[in-house]
Amino acid sequence: MNKGNGDTGNNISIVSPSKRDTNSLFDRLKELVQFIEHEMQEKQEELEVQAEELESQNQELHKTNEELQKAEETSSLLAAIVRSSDDAIVSNTLDGIITSWNKGAERMFGYSANDAIGKKISMLTPPRHKNEVPGLVNKIKNGEHIEHFETVRISKYGKLIDVSLSISPIRDKSGNIVGAASIKRDITKQKRAEEERSLLAAIVESSDNAIISKTLDGVITSWNKAAERMFGYTSSEAIGKNISILHPPGYMDEIPGILTRIKNGERVEHFETVRLRKDGILINVSITVSPIRNKSGMIVGASSIKTDITERKRMEAALQEKQEEIEVQAEELEAQNEELRTNNQELEEAKLQAELYLDLMGHDISNMHQIAINQLELAEEIMDEEGRLEKDNKELIDTSLKTLQRSAKLIDEVRKLQKVMSGEYKIETIDLVKILEDIVEAYSNIPNSNVSINYNNNYVPGNSCLVEATPLLKDVLINLVDNAVKHNKNSPIIDIKVFREYEQGRSLCKIAIEDNGIGIPDSKKGEVFQRFRRGQTTARGTGLGLYIVKTLVESFNGTVSVENKVPGDYTKGSRFIIQLPAVEGIYGS
Secondary structure: OOOOOOOOOOOOHHOOHHHHHHHHHHHHHHHHHHHHHHHHHHHHHHHHHHHHHHHHHHHHHHHHHHHHHHHHHHHHHHHHHHHHHOOOEEEEEEEEEEEOHHHHHHHOOOOHHHHHHOOOOOHHHHHHHHHHHHHHHHHOOOOOOEEEEEEEEEEEOOOOOEEEEEEEEEOOOOOOOOEEEEEEEOOOOHHHHHHHHHHHHHHHHHHEEEEEEOOOEEEEEEEOOOHHHHHOOOHHHOOOEEHHHOOOOOOOOHHHHHHHHHEEEOEEEEEEEEEEEEOOOOEEEEEEEEEEEOOOOOOEEEEEEEEHHHHHHHHHHHHHHHHHHHHHHHHHHHHHHHHHHHHHHHHHHHHHHHHHHHHHHHHHHHHHHHHHHHHHHHHHHHHHOOOOHHHHHHHHHHHHHHHHHHHHHHHHHHHHHHHHHHOOOEEEEEEEEHHHHHHHHHHHHHOOOEEEEEEEEEHHHHHHHHHHEEOHHHHHHHHHHHHHOOOOOOOEEEEEEEEEEEEEOOOEEEEEEOOOOOOOOHHOOOOOOOOOOOOOOOOOOOOOOHHHHHHHHHHHOOOOEEEEEEEEEEEEEEEEEEEEOOOOOOOOO
């Protein structure tokens, strides 16, 4: 296409038309049309491309709007979940400053959102768990997730709460970790339940009784150590088997009845039967069976406690056999007792007759002794007045007198012992202090006596110590004082002390009688209270004195003993000790 001056924007020149020019013009117009059509075609293609791009952008924008809407809905849903969750959901910065605090956190820890937000998350950590925090923070900074970390946290009111803690890092738009979000679940009840289950499991495992659980079909579901020991099956051998493996032939019919009762919610208590061990040995057992219920209260199985009573049964059988033997023996003994009663009656009559003879003989011999003593004393007096009492005669008469006096004393002691054994003496309340004072006064008034008695009752409250005894208690004390005099060749020194003591919850009156005599060897101390036995002595006697002392004191529920006055040296004298129960609450008048 030619261009010249005056060309238009389309480079077309217009001149006066001629035919040739008209043809040329027509050609140029044709070219122009083609050009316009070409331009329009290109523009149309551009518009179509732009339209496609716009459509794609519109679709992308629509998709973005949908995603934003969904994100808003998800965010709203998550916010609702966070608000309504029973778990404490808390967010905080990496420095531990709380930035969000849901209702669950308010309920769990007692702080409102206003109280908590802006505070340090460490306010929930008890002192003994502070060392956990650095490790948790480091893990979050490293982008790690912490799941189901069990620990303890503290509420506003100081209550410790067992929690399961899950923590996740919070990232900004650039992916940088800027904080942490934590979910805290209160597992206090769960922990307590676990502890109780552990305790119950420990009790079951350590029990000496076989504790077994099973389904309602009788399939064993648990088997403790005692069951292993009792029946010989390990838990792996027993669990999954039917409980009938323990039932010997002849006892299988017990199972349906027991299971029926369990299905009806009944307990079977202390049911005694026989069970079979793995090795075929039969054992006697006492069984208690209880229903097992699920969370809905439905009965889903049974728990049984089995106690081995084989030994008890054996003992019962042995006792029964022994009882039958005893009954036979009792019948034989009854026959023997009847015979003994007849014999005892005859013996009692013979005893009464012997006692009568003894009383008559003792009375008559005592009278004869007294007559002989009186005659000898009279003869000694007459011979002394007539001047015929020489030394040999006096010793002869004195020896006869002493022999008669000892004989009289023996008869007196035998008669007293007889009356004690027969219970003729009656128990009464006696003041020990008064008896001792009388004895001391009597010995102090003996003419030409070289006996020295020191008496001390300063350890007795109220100057009185009352006991339950018979009047023969005075004879007991006189006997001990006489022995202290009799077994001392020099000048007897006797110390008498009376105490009020408390021993093993009992109130006691205690008398100690000490002498400076020849003493009793330690090897002989256990014999002096026996009948017809004496300690080391040169004195002559009957041997009944200390035996009667012991018999009388024990009849008063007391004790009598002897020890060295000086520990380790019996030659320095003896100490006789009598202890008698005091009359409670009475210290004298």
